[in-house]
Amino acid sequence: MAQAPEPLTDGTGPQTGGGPGETRRKVLLGVGAVGVAGLAAACGGDDGKDDSSGDAGSGQTPTQSSGNGAGGAVLAKTADIPVGGGKIFKKEKVVVVQPAAGQFKAYDATCTHKGCPVSQISGDTIKCKCHGSEFKISDGSVANPPATEPLAEKKITVQGGSITLA
Incomplete structure (x- = not known):
């Protein structure tokens, strides 16, 4: 007849396996699995291409x-x-916009709320999909919280039909 496992003397309850080392092995395997999952997430998803946001007729310019x-x-x-x-x-990591014909501006593409990259330009706002913050293309100011600080302006040069970071 099988007997119930005896409680451990350290008060952790009954032991149901191959000894105290088994729990340590499970913890180490769990930590290893989390590390591999994190590495896989960090390495995927970016195809290296620039993301144009907004419709072709939306008139966005830097x-x-x-x-x-x-x-x-x-x-x-x-x-x-x-x-x-x-x-x-x-x-x-920059957003280039054209709020009005011939007026080009650039902003840091990092949302000031939690540091996510902004993801889309729609109408006259730059949007962050992480928490819904929106910024005005005219001056980078907050159009919709939760962000409370504007996007940082970046210096650009417009010369001969080309836009470069200054």
């Missing part, structure tokens, strides 16, 4: 700043940024 353009490579052609809209450059 903000224009003064400078000599020596700070970086060409981000886009002015013709690629629609008036009243813009484009998100994931790799450079």
Whole structure:
């Protein structure tokens, strides 16, 4: 006749397996599984392409700043940024918009709420899908919380139909 397992003397309850090392093994295996899952999540999902947001007719264009353009490579052609809209450059972590014809602006593409990358430009707002924050393309200010701080403006140069980070 089988007997019930005896309680451990340390008060942790009955022992049901191969000894005290079994619990340690389970913990280590669990930690290892979590680490592998985290690595898989971190390595997937980014195809390295820039994300254009907004409709082609939305008119989004980057903000224009003064400078000599020596700070970086060409981000886009002015013709690629629609008036009243813009484009998100994931790799450079910048959003270039054109709130009005010929007026180009750029903002940091990191949401000021929790640090998620902004994900879309729709109408006259830059949107973050993480928690729903929205920012005005005209000045980067908060149009819809939970963010409370505006997007940081980035300096760009518009010269000869090309937009570069300053």
